[in-house]
Amino acid sequence: MDRSWMRASRITAEYGPGVEQFLQFTEMHAPSLRGKYFCPCVKCANGRHQTLSEIRSHLICHGMIPNYTNWIWHGELPDNPTLSHTEAIDVDMGCRIEEMIRDLGQDGFRQAHAPLYDKIENDSKTPVYSGCTTFTRLSAVLALVNLKARFGWSDKSFTELLVLLKKLLPEDNTLPKSQYEAKKILCPVGMEYQKIHACPNDCILYRNEYAKMRTCPTCGVSRYKVNNHEESDVATAENSHPTKAFDALYPDFGNETRNLRLGLAFDGMNPFGNLSTSHSSWPVLLMIYNLPPWLCMKRKYIMLCMMIAGPRQPGNDINVYLTPLIEDLRTMWEHGVDVWDENLQETFRLRAMVLCTINDFPAYGNLSGYSVKGHHACPICEKNTSFVQLKHGKKTIYTRHRRFLNQFRPYRRLKKAFNGSQENESAPKPLNGKEVHDRVNDIITIFGKTQKKTSSETNI
Numbered sequence: 001m002d003r004s005w006m007r008a009s010r011i012t013a014e015y016g017p018g019v020e021q022f023l024q025f026t027e028m029h030a031p032s033l034r035g036k037y038f039c040p041c042v043k044c045a046n047g048r049h050q051t052l053s054e055i056r057s058h059l060i061c062h063g064m065i066p067n068y069t070n071w072i073w074h075g076e077l078p079d080n081p082t083l084s085h086t087e088a089i090d091v092d093m094g095c096r097i098e099e100m101i102r103d104l105g106q107d108g109f110r111q112a113h114a115p116l117y118d119k120i121e122n123d124s125k126t127p128v129y130s131g132c133t134t135f136t137r138l139s140a141v142l143a144l145v146n147l148k149a150r151f152g153w154s155d156k157s158f159t160e161l162l163v164l165l166k167k168l169l170p171e172d173n174t175l176p177k178s179q180y181e182a183k184k185i186l187c188p189v190g191m192e193y194q195k196i197h198a199c200p201n202d203c204i205l206y207r208n209e210y211a212k213m214r215t216c217p218t219c220g221v222s223r224y225k226v227n228n229h230e231e232s233d234v235a236t237a238e239n240s241h242p243t244k245a246f247d248a249l250y251p252d253f254g255n256e257t258r259n260l261r262l263g264l265a266f267d268g269m270n271p272f273g274n275l276s277t278s279h280s281s282w283p284v285l286l287m288i289y290n291l292p293p294w295l296c297m298k299r300k301y302i303m304l305c306m307m308i309a310g311p312r313q314p315g316n317d318i319n320v321y322l323t324p325l326i327e328d329l330r331t332m333w334e335h336g337v338d339v340w341d342e343n344l345q346e347t348f349r350l351r352a353m354v355l356c357t358i359n360d361f362p363a364y365g366n367l368s369g370y371s372v373k374g375h376h377a378c379p380i381c382e383k384n385t386s387f388v389q390l391k392h393g394k395k396t397i398y399t400r401h402r403r404f405l406n407q408f409r410p411y412r413r414l415k416k417a418f419n420g421s422q423e424n425e426s427a428p429k430p431l432n433g434k435e436v437h438d439r440v441n442d443i444i445t446i447f448g449k450t451q452k453k454t455s456s457e458t459n460i
Contacts, residue, residue, distance in 0.1 A: 006064050019059045022071070023052050029075025031151060038073040040065050046073045123185060129173040137174045141185050155179045197223060243289070243355060258341070259351045260332075263287040263296075265358035266306075266367075268313055282308035282318070284325065289355055317447045318366050329354060369440070380430045403427045 005018030030037050036049035041058035042065060044050065050058065070076060123138040135143070148158045159179045166175050176182045197206040203218035204210050214223050243261055247254025266284040284306035287296050295301055308314055308321045319326075331337075332352035339350040357367060365372035370379045375396060378385040386400035402412050402423040412423045431439070 003069055006069070007066055010060060010063055016060070019056060019064075022059075022064075022074075023056060025071065025076075026055075026074045027052060030073070031075070033151065040068050040071075040073070126174055128175055129170045138185065140175060141182050145182060145186065158182075199223075246353070246355070253351060253353065256348070256351070258290075258348065260353070261289040261355045262329075262352055263289055263356050263358055264354050266318075267359055267363050278311050280310055280313045282314060282321075284308065284322070287358075314366070316366055316369065319369075320447045369445075381428050384428055400425075 003018070005012075005014045008015050008018075026037050033049050036051055037055065038044075038046040039048055039050040039055045039058050040046050041055070041062045043062050044058060045065060046068070120138065123141075124136050126137040127133070128135045128137060128140050144158075144162070147153070153161075159177075162175065162177055162179070162182065166173060166177050169175060176185060198204070199206075199216040199219065200221050201216065201219045203216050206213060206223060210217070215221065216223070244254075246261075253259055264284070264286060266282055268280060268282050270279070271281055283304055286303040286305050288301055288303075289296055291301055306321070306325055308318070314321055329352065332350070336349040336351035338347050340347050357364075359367060361372055364370075364379075368379070371377065372379070375387050375389075376383055376385050377387075377396075378398065385398065387396050387398050389396050399419065400423065402409075402418065403425050404427040405411055405423075407426065411417075415421060
């Protein structure tokens with residue numbers, strides 16, 4: 001196929017028919033993504049998907065990539081167009097896998113990563129199924145992952161494809177059944193990396209003799225970012241996390257790493273999607289913060305410990321419904337329960353504590369008993385809450401949030417963007433646990449929604 005038109009001027013007679021010839025070839029051979037194909041114009045450079053009409057417009061207005069003579073992104077096989085897809089993949093993948101195994105099989109790699117090398121070598125020799133001479137387990141996974149990256153498949157669609165292929169192939173096939181298993185097969189192929197901290201002022205790298213330092217020996221800047229401008233020693237940095245601070249306060253609890261640190265979350269929801277319904281559901285969830293961040297919020301690790309359902313919201317009486325959960329949590333904190341550890345083959349006393357609660361502001365008011373409405377709605381500022389009541393709407397808005405910013409933030413000095421004045425005051429300090437206890441200790445709380453009195457009772 002003559003492709004000299006690609007280097008010709010766009011105003012010549014041969015350029016237009018060449019574009020149409022390319023579009024016909026693309027429509028016949030290239031895989032489409034919802035009717036769109038890679039655009040080979042100078043601006044898109046095969047990096048964006050466009051419709052055929054948009055590709056035609058781009059090629060005429062911007063021109064085609066001059067050196068894109070082998071249309072591999074539009075259905076043409078690399079190097080030898082006469083070979084079938086299967087033959088090209090077989091030769092290409094076979095050579096690449098042999099080269100990869102040879103490269104990974106150096107003596108240094110074998111000594112440091114013997115199990116990984118053995119796994120790669122084993123997968124590269126294991127056929128996809130008995131009698132298959134075309135693909136090995138490793139080459140098949142590499143070919144499928146290349147297709148996934150090339151055409152932008154999602155992880156879910158790739159898993160569905162693997163499940164379907166596993167059902168189509170003989171029962172003894174070794175193909176992975178999910179995207180996660182495919183990644184595990186290819187993980188040993190990846191390069192290892194080491195994360196090295198650097199001084200914010202580019203003075204040193206925290207390695208070798210500087211590996212354990214907390215501040216830069218050249219400029220004195222802290223290795224870690226802190227929220228205040230005071231000097232913080234190693235103990236302060238280590239105890240800054242609430243879990244570590246709690247473990248330091250209760251060492252008998254912190255010494256057992258298997259004890260649970262829980263997060264309590266609850267909020268109202270409507271399971272039927274109709275805002276006018278009279279049904280109310282309040283799920284109460286517990287998250288295990290012992291797990292790493294990428295696991296603790298996974299659905300399978302979140303416990304639905306209660307479901308408060310009824311015709312109306314519990315409101316401030318939610319403590320009545322939370323009583324069974326509170327009793328269980330107190331038991332887990334004060335006494336614990338005996339649990340069998342399958343890994344260590346032993347029984348130990350498991351205890352638990354509530355590290356934090358997660359809820360929106362109205363639910364925070366219900367859980368804490370603090371009124372989050374009105375002029376003093378802020379539980380931190382309390383009577384010093386800054387508010388303005390709108391003249392016509394009669395709504396209350398809250399101001400002076402800049403008090404909670406760092407003293408040196410430039411927003412504090414802005415006038416026109418806010419209320420016309422600078423903010424020089426510091427944020428009020430929240431009450432500590434003892435102050436809260438002293439304030440609410442003598443309050444007598446009676447739960448339950450009082451019934452409205454009838455007119456006869458009112459007149460008595």
